[in-house]
Amino acid sequence: MKHDLVIIGGGVGGLVTASVAGQLGVDTVLVDAGENLGGDCLHHGCVPSKTLIRSAEVARLIHRAGEFGLAANPGPVDLGAVMDRVHAVIGQIQQHDDPDRFRAYGVDVRFGHARFTDADTVIVNGERLQARRFLIATGSRPAIPPIPGLTDADFHTNETIFGLRTLPRRLAVLGGGPIGIELAQAFARLGSQVTVVEMAGQILPRDDAELTAELRQVLETEGLTLHTRTTVERIEQADGVSRLACRNGTAHWTVEADTLLLAAGRTPNLDLDLKAAGVDFGPRGIRVDRRQRSSVRHIYAVGDCCGPYPFTHMAEYQAGIAIANALFRVPKKADYRVVPWVTYTAPELATVGLTEDEARARNIEVEVLRFPFSAVDRALAEGETAGQAKLVVRRGRLVGASVLGPHAGELIHEAVLAIQARLRVATLASAIHAYPTLAQVFRRAVNTRYTETLYSDRTRRLVALLQRWLPGR
Numbered sequence: 001m002k003h004d005l006v007i008i009g010g011g012v013g014g015l016v017t018a019s020v021a022g023q024l025g026v027d028t029v030l031v032d033a034g035e036n037l038g039g040d041c042l043h044h045g046c047v048p049s050k051t052l053i054r055s056a057e058v059a060r061l062i063h064r065a066g067e068f069g070l071a072a073n074p075g076p077v078d079l080g081a082v083m084d085r086v087h088a089v090i091g092q093i094q095q096h097d098d099p100d101r102f103r104a105y106g107v108d109v110r111f112g113h114a115r116f117t118d119a120d121t122v123i124v125n126g127e128r129l130q131a132r133r134f135l136i137a138t139g140s141r142p143a144i145p146p147i148p149g150l151t152d153a154d155f156h157t158n159e160t161i162f163g164l165r166t167l168p169r170r171l172a173v174l175g176g177g178p179i180g181i182e183l184a185q186a187f188a189r190l191g192s193q194v195t196v197v198e199m200a201g202q203i204l205p206r207d208d209a210e211l212t213a214e215l216r217q218v219l220e221t222e223g224l225t226l227h228t229r230t231t232v233e234r235i236e237q238a239d240g241v242s243r244l245a246c247r248n249g250t251a252h253w254t255v256e257a258d259t260l261l262l263a264a265g266r267t268p269n270l271d272l273d274l275k276a277a278g279v280d281f282g283p284r285g286i287r288v289d290r291r292q293r294s295s296v297r298h299i300y301a302v303g304d305c306c307g308p309y310p311f312t313h314m315a316e317y318q319a320g321i322a323i324a325n326a327l328f329r330v331p332k333k334a335d336y337r338v339v340p341w342v343t344y345t346a347p348e349l350a351t352v353g354l355t356e357d358e359a360r361a362r363n364i365e366v367e368v369l370r371f372p373f374s375a376v377d378r379a380l381a382e383g384e385t386a387g388q389a390k391l392v393v394r395r396g397r398l399v400g401a402s403v404l405g406p407h408a409g410e411l412i413h414e415a416v417l418a419i420q421a422r423l424r425v426a427t428l429a430s431a432i433h434a435y436p437t438l439a440q441v442f443r444r445a446v447n448t449r450y451t452e453t454l455y456s457d458r459t460r461r462l463v464a465l466l467q468r469w470l471p472g473r
């Protein structure tokens with residue numbers, strides 16, 4: 001018997017598809033290699049990291065209590081108790097991803113590793129499953145860089161770090177991307193001495209260079225040590241101490257740590273005999289067209305296993321595209337012009353559309369409007385004044401925004417909507433923004449565009465003239 005749809009992978013990409021297909025009455029089988037549904041985001045990614053970050057924020061606030069006119073005694077951090085909360089939150093969210101919920105939608109949920117034997121068949125726990133269409137949503141795992149000594153060393157990745165019960169005294173983080181930087185700051189705020197080693201010229205290399213430099217300053221003020229443009233030539237471990245032999249140009253030094261966290265990128269999970277199905281793939285994952293179809297037209301792929309953006313919201317977005325094409329035959333195509341992403345540091349760094357650097361690199365003529373949070377009243381009240389909003393404007397319309405600041409991840413959605421709707425920035429400025437909100441930063445940034453013209457000598461002369469002509473009453 002051929003099923004309508006077999007979904008391989010029960011992370012966000014697979015679950016969104018299964019939920020829609022099941023509720024529409026499509027004969028669907030969902031297979032996951034793990035013990036639970038929910039994938040990386042729930043078990044080893046977004047949820048545990050953001051929950052840990054919240055504890056770290058609270059720890060930081062306790063230390064800063066005096067600034068707010070309060071007294072508080074920080075005391076030592078019990079990482080076990082912090083991780084208990086992390087796992088309790090995972091447990092709460094896990095209820096939404098309960099296999100029985102999907103079974104109630106009519107989805108046949110199986111646990112086991114799936115692999116193809118041909119383009120119409122997968123094997124799971126020795127059983128052959130045939131289907132008219134497949135959706136691959138197998139996600140990604142930590143990449144292991146070829147550093148001498150690394151594979152013999154004890155190290156953590158996002159898959160094990162949330163199992164720690166004792167706070168590392170010295171933590172070395174290899175990789176200054178979103179995973180590395182978010183966790184580095186969280187552990188530093190909880191009390192670890194943290195060193196990050198990043199081979200690119202800046203932390204968070206995909207984000208606006210000016211804003212990541214500003215973030216770097218904040219992190220360094222909080223006590224983190226950040227080495228950029230630095231390669232690790234060798235890792236040695238003895239007596240529970242990791243020694244990372246680092247190099248930047250001709251400078252050589254050693255970073256010592258008790259705990260090592262590897263956050264040096266991701267590798268797509270492609271261990272499912274794709275060749276047997278004739279599905280094309282490369283080092284970055286399964287090759288798909290803009291309708292999420294692989295080289296074999298009835299086999300679709302979404303999420304981290306195909307990219308190009310390894311975010312939960314993108315796996316969900318791509319699942320929507322795959323559903324339209326696979327279930328409704330609507331030729332919907334993925335559109336990546338307005339993709340937001342957020343790094344949940346404090347301050348948060350959020351980006352959508354073009355950055356200033358990208359615009360310049362592509363010779364696109366843009367103007368950049370900016371406004372610092374230190375001049376936003378609410379940020380002052382909150383005691384969170386680091387950062388700024390940078391708006392990238394082309395011919396009067398917003399084409400990109402990068403925000404470094406408190407709740408930047410929430411704020412960025414005003415820019416997401418403005419870019420998506422092709423709004424003129426003047427419309428943004430004329431919209432009433434409640435006072436005192438952080439969102440005022442957008443209106444104020446746009447207003448800088450008009451301030452110079454508005455208060456120029458020419459306008460002042462014009463207004464003076466007008467005043468003479470205007471009747472008194």
Ligand SMILES: Cc1cc2nc3c(=O)[nH]c(=O)nc-3n(C[C@H](O)[C@H](O)[C@H](O)COP(=O)(O)OP(=O)(O)OC[C@H]3O[C@@H](n4cnc5c(N)ncnc54)[C@H](O)[C@@H]3O)c2cc1C
Pocket residue numbers: 008009010011012013014031032033034037038039040041042044045046047049112113114115137138139140158179269271272302303304305309310311312313314315344
């Ligand atoms: C530490 C960390 C923090 C993150 N934070 C954020 C964040 O804040 N915001 C954000 O948007 N993104 C974040 N991400 C990225 C996000 O987790 C991923 O983009 C998202 O999980 C991808 O979803 P997916 O459905 O493609 O894969 P996954 O969620 O990884 O699910 C894949 C599933 O496939 C299963 N599987 C694999 N191979 C097979 C097989 N052969 N047979 C059967 N099943 C298989 C796995 O068991 C897994 O359950 C974070 C990632 C990490 C690691």
Ligand SMILES: NC(=O)c1ccc[n+]([C@@H]2O[C@H](COP(=O)([O-])OP(=O)(O)OC[C@H]3O[C@@H](n4cnc5c(N)ncnc54)[C@H](O)[C@@H]3O)[C@@H](O)[C@H]2O)c1
Pocket residue numbers: 145147174175176177178179180182197198199200204205230231232263264265266309310311341342343344
């Ligand atoms: N807030 C979020 O949305 C969020 C948070 C965490 C992760 N994620 C997703 O997960 C993905 C993976 O995160 P990541 O941080 O592991 O990957 P990444 O690829 O974004 O960053 C890895 C970093 O490690 C550096 N690196 C690689 N090899 C190195 C080496 N040998 N020595 C020193 N530095 C090295 C790279 O230059 C890069 O900056 C991200 O791309 C992101 O999409 C998202």
